[in-house]
Amino acid sequence: MKSLQTRNPIWQVIGASSVGTLIEWYDFYIFGSLAPIIAAQFFPKTDPTAALLATLATFAAGFIVRPFGALVFGRLGDMIGRKYTFLLTLILMGGSTFLIGLVPGYASIGFAAPIIVLLLRLIQGLALGGEYGGAATYVAEHAPAGKRGYYTSWIQTTATLGLLLSLGIILSTRSHLDADAGLSVQKFEEWGWRIPFLLSIVLLGVSVYIRLRMKESPLFTALKASGKTSSNPIRESFAHRSNLKMVLLALFGMVMGQGVVWYTGQFYAQTFLENACRIDFGQTRTILIWSIMLATPFFILFGWLSDHIGRKWIMLAGMLLAIVSYRPVYQAMLNTASTQGLTADPSLERVDRSMSPAQGQDWSLVHVTTHRAFPNGIVEKEVRKDTLYHDERPVLSGAPKVSRELPSDKYRWMVMLVFIQILFVTMVYGPIAAFLVEMFPTRIRYTSMSLPYHVGNGVFGGLTPFIAVLLTTMNAHDPLVGLWYPICVAGICLAIGTLYVSNKIDPNVND
Amino acid sequence: MNLLKRAAGIFWMALAPTSLWFLISTALQEVAKKPVMDTKIQWSVFCLVFIPISVGLFLFGWYAWKGEYDELPKSSGELDVD
Numbered sequence: 001m002k003s004l005q006t007r008n009p010i011w012q013v014i015g016a017s018s019v020g021t022l023i024e025w026y027d028f029y030i031f032g033s034l035a036p037i038i039a040a041q042f043f044p045k046t047d048p049t050a051a052l053l054a055t056l057a058t059f060a061a062g063f064i065v066r067p068f069g070a071l072v073f074g075r076l077g078d079m080i081g082r083k084y085t086f087l088l089t090l091i092l093m094g095g096s097t098f099l100i101g102l103v104p105g106y107a108s109i110g111f112a113a114p115i116i117v118l119l120l121r122l123i124q125g126l127a128l129g130g131e132y133g134g135a136a137t138y139v140a141e142h143a144p145a146g147k148r149g150y151y152t153s154w155i156q157t158t159a160t161l162g163l164l165l166s167l168g169i170i171l172s173t174r175s176h177l178d179a180d181a182g183l184s185v186q187k188f189e190e191w192g193w194r195i196p197f198l199l200s201i202v203l204l205g206v207s208v209y210i211r212l213r214m215k216e217s218p219l220f221t222a223l224k225a226s227g228k229t230s231s232n233p234i235r236e237s238f239a240h241r242s243n244l245k246m247v248l249l250a251l252f253g254m255v256m257g258q259g260v261v262w263y264t265g266q267f268y269a270q271t272f273l274e275n276a277c278r279i280d281f282g283q284t285r286t287i288l289i290w291s292i293m294l295a296t297p298f299f300i301l302f303g304w305l306s307d308h309i310g311r312k313w314i315m316l317a318g319m320l321l322a323i324v325s326y327r328p329v330y331q332a333m334l335n336t337a338s339t340q341g342l343t344a345d346p347s348l349e350r351v352d353r354s355m356s357p358a359q360g361q362d363w364s365l366v367h368v369t370t371h372r373a374f375p376n377g378i379v380e381k382e383v384r385k386d387t388l389y390h391d392e393r394p395v396l397s398g399a400p401k402v403s404r405e406l407p408s409d410k411y412r413w414m415v416m417l418v419f420i421q422i423l424f425v426t427m428v429y430g431p432i433a434a435f436l437v438e439m440f441p442t443r444i445r446y447t448s449m450s451l452p453y454h455v456g457n458g459v460f461g462g463l464t465p466f467i468a469v470l471l472t473t474m475n476a477h478d479p480l481v482g483l484w485y486p487i488c489v490a491g492i493c494l495a496i497g498t499l500y501v502s503n504k505i506d507p508n509v510n511d
Numbered sequence: 512m513n514l515l516k517r518a519a520g521i522f523w524m525a526l527a528p529t530s531l532w533f534l535i536s537t538a539l540q541e542v543a544k545k546p547v548m549d550t551k552i553q554w555s556v557f558c559l560v561f562i563p564i565s566v567g568l569f570l571f572g573w574y575a576w577k578g579e580y581d582e583l584p585k586s587s588g589e590l591d592v593d
Binding site: 064149209241242244245246248251254438439440441445455459463466492495496499500502504506508509 | 512515516519523526553554557559560561564567568570573574575580581583584585586587
């Protein structure tokens with residue numbers, strides 16, 4: 001074991017694992033971030049079958065396929081080894097992302113387009129389900145006792161950094177396709193959205209090269225040499241009561257709460273900024289980028305701290321803080337972006353109009369953009385598309401779409417409010433890889449930890465934005481009603497975790 | 512503490528079918544309100560993924576009630592899975 005570690009210094013192990021996992025998260029998130037553009041390209045609403053495939057792509061890939069991928073690749077990882085399994089998940093993920101960037105649109109090849117995209121998205125979900133458990137196990141099995149939380153916390157930064165990378169590349173591509181900002185956005189929506197997908201092949205090449213040079217986990221190698229690898233990891237993980245009860249404890253006592261806190265802080269916050277606070281597209285992304293950059297070092301801090309005081313109370317404290325502060329934090333976000341009760345300065349109001357005639361039609365589209373400045377520094381932009389008929393018929397006014405730009409003081413405050421939420425994410429997520437690795441024995445570790453992780457994150461966490469938005473639609477009078485879903489799930493998890501989970505750190509994962 | 516752990520087990524067992532009933536009745540109401548394919552798929556997926564989770568929560572409660580969590584293994588090596 002010592003010689004393997006000498007050849008595979010821990011930082012090389014962490015680097016190789018983290019880069020690959022980061023790229024997998026990047027690949028998974030760009031699809032979500034570009035969902036409206038992808039829908040327009042591949043899943044036109046006018047075609048009910050294509051719209052049906054869009055719904056399947058959104059829900060099935062995230063919620064059904066991820067846990068299924070955890071089982072498929074977890075089993076492989078416990079039977080043939082960690083290294084080759086997470087190499088396979090990386091190739092599947094990077095390859096399918098690159099191919100999405102190449103698929104011709106619905107306008108060119110009809111139904112084949114949404115079907116191919118759906119299949120590729122399912123492969124993405126499957127691969128993601130297999131990746132994380134492998135990377136976390138691989139790093140933890142190289143890490144010395146007493147530093148497992150610290151070393152695995154580097155892997156824990158990758159999900160957040162993958163999101164950061166996807167936001168950065170999308171934002172940068174969107175604004176650099178033309179010198180004119182409006183034209184640049186238009187080009188991005190026509191063909192530029194493919195660039196972040198195609199870029200994935202370069203990232204894939206680099207990380208496959210790095211991972212191919214890595215050695216198998218020393219603990220798995222020793223297990224294999226002694227002929228003690230599991231012949232049926234799924235049966236051993238879930239059919240034996242002693243292990244199944246730990247899988248259930250991991251899920252209900254820690255991971256489901258961690259999942260909702262993660263998705264509220266990094267995804268629902270983004271949805272809320274755009275839909276409830278009506279912050280403009282670019283500012284919403286940069287607010288998230290700043291918050292993520294400020295919070296990321298705390299993953300490492302809490303991972304390191306968990307080696308000294310235990311994992312349990314750090315993660316449960318993160319959940320408790322989230323539960324008690326979500327409503328005040330989101331209320332503060334609403335107040336920061338509010339223009340209620342304020343009157344826009346009429347002398348600063350500017351209305352821009354541009355007309356685009358519809359070819360071969362008796363009408364033209366008039367784009368009306370109104371800029372209003374409020375005394376609190378917020379600039380509101382209202383965009384409306386009116387239909388102007390070329391005969392006597394009256395102008396048909398389109399529905400206005402409002403977006404707001406915050407002045408610098410409010411912008412900084414909004415960054416702080418999102419940062420607070422991501423800080424809770426770092427508390428619940430920083431130590432969790434070490435916590436899960438220590439719960440299960442080497443021979444079935446990959447399978448046993450992957451399933452609760454992906455049920456907690458994929459199902460409980462992944463559903464957060466949908467359920468929160470759904471609750472808001474069902475109770476339109478309360479914009480904060482969506483928060484009850486993460487608050488209740490985290491509350492149940494906090495109670496179970498407090499009662500049943502142990503704070504003891506397992507010094508030996510070589511079992 | 513062990514008594515509390517066991518008693519809470521009954522609560523988790525009760526919570527499992529209650530939450531499932533709440534989910535299914537909400538799903539039926541929402542589908543009835545807007546009976547389009549999108550709503551049906553969305554709620555079918557929700558119900559499909561939460562049924563096994565509810566079974567898991569019930570099982571967790573059962574184990575807790577039976578005292579399976581009174582003493583947790585001190586190391587993963589104590590898990591008898593061979």
